[in-house]
Every structure is written in C-alpha cells, then in structure tokens.
Amino acid sequence: MDRYNKELVELAEEIWEYAEIKWKEHKSAKAQKELLKKYGFKINENLADLPTAFSAEYERGEGGVSMGFLGEFDALSGLSQVEDLAERKEKVKGACGHGCGHQLLGTASIGAALKLKDYLDENNLDGKVVYFGCPAEEGGSGKAFMAKAGCFDAVDIAMTWHPFNGNAIFTGSLQANTQVYVRFKGRGSHAAMTPHLGRSALDGLELVNIGVQFLREHMQDFERIHYSITDPGSESPNVVQPYAEGIYLIRSKDTEHVKRLYERFEKIVEGAGLMTETEPEIIFDKACSNVIPNSIVEKELYKAFLEEGPVEFTEEEINYAKKFRKTFSEENIESEITLGFAQNKADELNYLKNHILYDKILDYQHSSETIMGSSDVGDCSNVVPTAQITTACFAIGTTAHSWQEVAQGKSSMAMKGMFKASDVMARAARSFINDPELVKKAQDELIAVRGETFISPIPDGAKPRMD
Numbered sequence: 001m002d003r004y005n006k007e008l009v010e011l012a013e014e015i016w017e018y019a020e021i022k023w024k025e026h027k028s029a030k031a032q033k034e035l036l037k038k039y040g041f042k043i044n045e046n047l048a049d050l051p052t053a054f055s056a057e058y059e060r061g062e063g064g065v066s067m068g069f070l071g072e073f074d075a076l077s078g079l080s081q082v083e084d085l086a087e088r089k090e091k092v093k094g095a096c097g098h099g100c101g102h103q104l105l106g107t108a109s110i111g112a113a114l115k116l117k118d119y120l121d122e123n124n125l126d127g128k129v130v131y132f133g134c135p136a137e138e139g140g141s142g143k144a145f146m147a148k149a150g151c152f153d154a155v156d157i158a159m160t161w162h163p164f165n166g167n168a169i170f171t172g173s174l175q176a177n178t179q180v181y182v183r184f185k186g187r188g189s190h191a192a193m194t195p196h197l198g199r200s201a202l203d204g205l206e207l208v209n210i211g212v213q214f215l216r217e218h219m220q221d222f223e224r225i226h227y228s229i230t231d232p233g234s235e236s237p238n239v240v241q242p243y244a245e246g247i248y249l250i251r252s253k254d255t256e257h258v259k260r261l262y263e264r265f266e267k268i269v270e271g272a273g274l275m276t277e278t279e280p281e282i283i284f285d286k287a288c289s290n291v292i293p294n295s296i297v298e299k300e301l302y303k304a305f306l307e308e309g310p311v312e313f314t315e316e317e318i319n320y321a322k323k324f325r326k327t328f329s330e331e332n333i334e335s336e337i338t339l340g341f342a343q344n345k346a347d348e349l350n351y352l353k354n355h356i357l358y359d360k361i362l363d364y365q366h367s368s369e370t371i372m373g374s375s376d377v378g379d380c381s382n383v384v385p386t387a388q389i390t391t392a393c394f395a396i397g398t399t400a401h402s403w404q405e406v407a408q409g410k411s412s413m414a415m416k417g418m419f420k421a422s423d424v425m426a427r428a429a430r431s432f433i434n435d436p437e438l439v440k441k442a443q444d445e446l447i448a449v450r451g452e453t454f455i456s457p458i459p460d461g462a463k464p465r466m467d
Contacts, residue, residue, distance in 0.1 A: 002419065008111050009415050011035055015103035016083075016409050019075040019096040022136035023466040025052045028073035029133050032056075032106060036131060039114055048149035050464070052135040053142060055151065058117045061126030065439055067429045068130045068155030069113045070380060071106030072137045075099070081406035086323035088403050097406035100138065101163030101393060104409070104418040108161060111422030116429050127433045130155050134376070139179075140464055141286040143376035147383050148456040156439045157297060157432050158386040160377060161421040163393040163414065164400070166338035167310045168362035169298050170388040175222065175251040176258045177374045178287040178457060181230070181465075182208060182269055186278040188242035198240025202233050204276040205244040211268035212248070222253040222370050223261055247285065253370045254290045255457045285465055287457035289378040292449050295366040296442035297387035297428075302364040304428035311392045311420045313357045317413050321356045321395035324404050328397035336396065338362050340371055357413065358392035368449075382454045385442035389424055393417030 011031055018027045029052045033043050041056035052073075079097030080090045091097075113131040120127050132151065136142040143152075152158065162170065184205050189198035212225050219225070226249045233241030250265055252258045266282065273280040313321075333352050342348035343365050351360070380386050393414040398404050408414055432438050 004111055004114050005419060007035060008107050008418065008422070011110070012103045012107040012415065012418060013410050015073055015107065016098050019080065019098055020073070021077055021096050022074045022138055022140040023052065023464065025073050025135050029054060029135070032071065032073065032110060032133055036110060036113070039117065041113070041131070047151045048146045050135055050142060050145060052133070053146055054133040056113070056131040056133070057128065058113070059128040060120045064126030064128060065157070065433050065436055066128040066130060066155045067116060067432060068132060068152065068158040068384065069109040069425060070132050070134055070143070070158060070160035070377065071109040072102040072134050073106045074102055074136055074138050076138055076401055079401070079403060079406050081403040083407055083410045085407055086327055097403070098409050099401045099403070099405050101405065101409065101414070102137065104163045104393060104414055105161065106133065108418045108421040109425070111419070112159070112425035112429065115422065115426035116433070119426070119430055120433070125433060136464065137376055139286070141288040141376040141379070144286065144288040144379040144456070144458055145464060147379035147454070148458040152380050152383045155384055157429070157442060158380050158384045159297065159301070159425045159429060160386070160388045161425060162388060162390050163417055164337050164390040165392055165394050165396045165398055166336065166358040166362060166390060167305065167360065167392050167420070168338050168341050168390050169302050169305070169364045170390050171293050171298055171341060171364070172367040173253070173293060173370045174291040174378055175224070175253060175370060175372065175374045176255045176288060176290040176378065176457065177249055177251040178258050178262055179247065179249045179285040181245055181247050181283040181285055183245045183281045183283065184243070184273070184278045185281070186240070186242045186276065189240045191238045191240050195240060199277045200240050201244040201278050202241040204272045204278040204280060205229065205246050207272035207275055208246065208269055211272065212265070215264060215268065219261065220252070223257070224251040224372065225249070225265070251374055255455065258457070284459060284462050288374055288376040289382045289457055290370070291375060291378040292381045292446060293366065293368055294381070294385040294387050294442055294445055296438060296445055297385050298364070298366055300428040300431045300438070301387055301389050301424060304424045305361050305389065308420065308423050308427060310359055310361045311416050313359060313413060313416070318356050320411065321413065324395040324408060325356055325397055327404060332397035332399055337390065341367070352396050355396055358396055379456070382450055385446045389421060391417040391421045
C-alpha cells in the first residue's frame with residue numbers, strides 16, 4: 001500500500017461527510033491544508049480574496065520546473081444520500097451531497113503533489129510543487145476568479161482529473177459561459193381591484209424566458225441557455241408582483257461566442273422591460289473560459305496511464321456495483337462520457353453494455369472538439385498548459401450530480417479510482433520535471449491556440465455572490 005493511502009482515504013471520507021456548498025467549504029479546505037502542512041507544504045490562504053481558495057507550495061532549489069495540481073472540494077445542494085445504499089434515501093434532510101466526486105478530486109491531486117514532492121527529495125532534483133485548493137466549481141467558477149487574479153501564473157504546467165466511470169484522457173474542449181441574475185422592479189397593486197395600476201415584474205421575467213425559448217431556435221449547435229426563477233415576488237396570486245428575479249447561464253464554444261450570444265440576450269431583457277413597463281437590471285454572477293486542450297500534457301498523462309495500468313476491481317466490488325446498475329436506464333449507458341472520447345463509438349458502447357465496472361484504458365486521440373458542458377478548469381488552461389484524466393470510480397451508467405454517485409462516494413471502488421488518478425498524475429509530472437523542453441513545447445502549443453495573452457471573462461472589479 002502507498003504510504004499516503006490511509007490518510008487520503010480518511011481525508012476523502014471526511015470531506016464527503018462535510019458536503020459543503022460553494023464558497024462555504026471551510027471545513028473541507030481546512031482538512032486539506034492540515035494534511036499538506038503536515039508534509040512540509042507552505043500554505044497561502046485567501047487567494048483572489050476568496051475565503052476558501054488556497055495554494056500549498058513545496059520547493060527544492062531554484063530554477064526548476066513548477067508543477068501545479070488542481071483540486072476541488074465543494075458539494076451540491078439537495079443531494080444528501082445514505083452511503084452504499086442503492087435506493088434514494090437522504091442522510092440529512094435537505095442537506096448537500098458530493099454528487100460530482102469532489103471529495104475524491106481534491107484528495108487525489110493532493111496525493112499527486114505529495115508523491116511528486118517525494119520524487120524531488122529522493123532524487124535531489126530542483127523543482128516546485130503547487131497544489132491549488134479551488135472553491136465553488138459548481139456554479140461559482142472559483143478558478144476563473146483565481147485566474148483573473150494571476151494565481152496560476154507561477155506554475156509551468158497544470159494537471160487535474162475528474163472522477164467518472166471510465167479510464168481515459170479527458171481530451172477536447174468544454175464550453176465557455178457567463179451567468180447573470182436578472183431582476184425586474186415593477187409596481188404592486190391589487191390584482192383584481194386595480195390591475196391597471198400594477199406593472200408586473202413577474203410578467204417581465206416570464207417574457208424573458210419566452211424570449212429565450214424563441215432564441216434557442218436561432219442559436220448554433222454548440223450554444224445553450226439555461227435558467228431558473230429564483231424569486232417570483234410573493235406567494236400571493238392576488239398581488240401584481242413588484243419584484244422578480246431569475247438566474248441565466250449562457251454557454252458557447254468560447255468567450256467571444258458567449259459575448260455575442262449574451263448581447264442578443266440583453267436585447268430580450270430590454271424588450272421585456274419595455275413590454276411590461278418595468279425596470280430590468282442585469283447583475284453579473286460568474287463566468288468561465290472554454291477549456292484549451294493541450295496535446296503535449298495529454299500525451300504524457302496517457303503514457304503514465306499505460307504504465308500504471310487500469311483500475312482493478314474485485315468480484316465483491318463488481319457485485320456491489322451491480323446493485324446500482326439496476327437503478328439505471330439503458331439511456332444512462334448510452335450517455336457515458338467515454339463515448340465522447342472513443343475513436344470507435346460502436347465498440348465502446350458494446351463494451352459499456354457488457355461491463356459493470358470499467359477495467360481498461362481507453363485508447364487516446366487528441367481532440368479539440370467542444371463537449372457540451374463547462375468547467376472553470378478552462379480558465380487555468382488559458383493561462384498555463386493544462387490537461388486532465390478520468391478514472392473509473394463508479395458503476396458504469398452512474399450519472400454525475402445524482403444520488404447514486406453520492407451513495408458510491410465512499411466505496412472501495414471510488415478510493416481505487418482516486419489512488420489511480422493520484423499515481424498517474426504524479427508519474428506524468430515527472431516527465432516535465434526531468435525535461436524542461438517538454439514544458440516549452442506545451443507552452444508554445446497553448447500560445448498558438450489561445451494567442452499571446454489571456455483575456456479573462458470576469459469583468460474588472462467583479463466579485464462572486466457568496467450569500
């Protein structure tokens with residue numbers, strides 16, 4: 001057993017139990033910092049003025065390659081679930097749950113940082129290891145604010161991973177996005193007695209939603225708009241609502257296309273205000289850049305993955321996973337993320353249908369195609385060459401952001417996937433420590449794709465909403 005495995009399991013289980021929502025991950029961040037301090041890492045807190053953002057650094061000598069590992073620790077609202085139970089049952093009513101595996105994500109990245117530190121020490125090599133504790137990936141884009149503040153500028157290469165159901169290089173891009181609140185101010189009145197005196201803020205908000213529906217017909221295939229009504233005004237239907245609020249998430253393939261789509265959205269909001277004689281206001285919440293995949297870093301991760309081998313499972317673990325497989329539809333299997341990376345999708349789908357747990361490494365081929373969805377890893381990838389992997393942590397068919405993923409989050413399968421990610425990242429990082437020319441190739445590729453400078457999608461002076 002690896003010297004750190006026991007502590008990594010304890011850390012992952014501890015964070016699973018905390019299950020803290022975005023920007024409130026104080027206990028989870030503290031637990032990570034305590035383990036890193038124990039092994040000689042210097043802690044830098046409140047990065048980008050974010051209370052739960054931090055970095056942990058270990059450096060030997062001067063002038064060596066600086067390797068960064070990205071970690072997360074936030075949970076999702078409303079996903080509390082009893083562990084190991086293959087039926088929906090809240091552990092704590094209304095509480096959060098780790099439905100995206102972030103209790104594993106940050107812990108494995110810490111494991112990679114610790115192992116790379118040992119490699120530097122054992123071989124008397126110059127270099128720097130930096131772990132980034134990144135808050136609020138779920139709906140807060142913490143890394144985007146960190147990138148805006150220059151937090152990732154000090155590393156040469158960055159690596160991360162994500163717990164999923166397969167072993168693969170996470171190649172391809174993810175969408176850029178911006179998220180805003182839209183608030184309408186109207187004039188209240190009695191809805192039956194004096195409706196003519198009222199100006200409904202809720203009508204304004206609903207007209208924005210209708211406008212978005214029609215806009216969807218005229219968007220490009222790589223674009224999406226999602227929304228939720230966060231405040232309808234009041235619960236009284238006999239009141240012309242004087243206030244209403246909604247939140248809107250606008251996505252496209254890159255920051256420039258998000259900007260164009262957002263400008264069309266602004267016109268919808270303006271028009272809704274004119275139609276209802278109400279006053280609309282748009283308040284920025286967060287944004288993130290598209291992921292820029294880097295083939296140089298991806299290739300080193302793939303080599304390391306082949307050397308480490310796939311996650312290996314026991315018969316007991318397969319039987320455990322079968323209980324959860326019974327709760328999935330065929331459509332779950334047909335939506336597996338590895339199908340997006342596979343060169344032969346028919347063969348991959350056949351494999352997925354005939355296996356309960358993923359016991360191979362998917363063949364790698366670099367891609368720059370846009371995958372639907374976003375990650376604030378995109379902002380880091382716009383600053384420093386970045387790549388990520390996925391490992392098999394859950395039963396095939398497990399959907400992210402589901403109670404089934406929460407339930408499997410403390411299982412031996414999940415921990416094995418976490419260990420594998422840690423080992424692969426640490427091994428791949430050695431290549432860059434030992435060959436600075438690889439670093440230059442990766443940086444040259446980034447500049448060729450991005451351009452000379454990174455332009456953050458976060459407006460100057462913008463702060464995240466943490467209430």
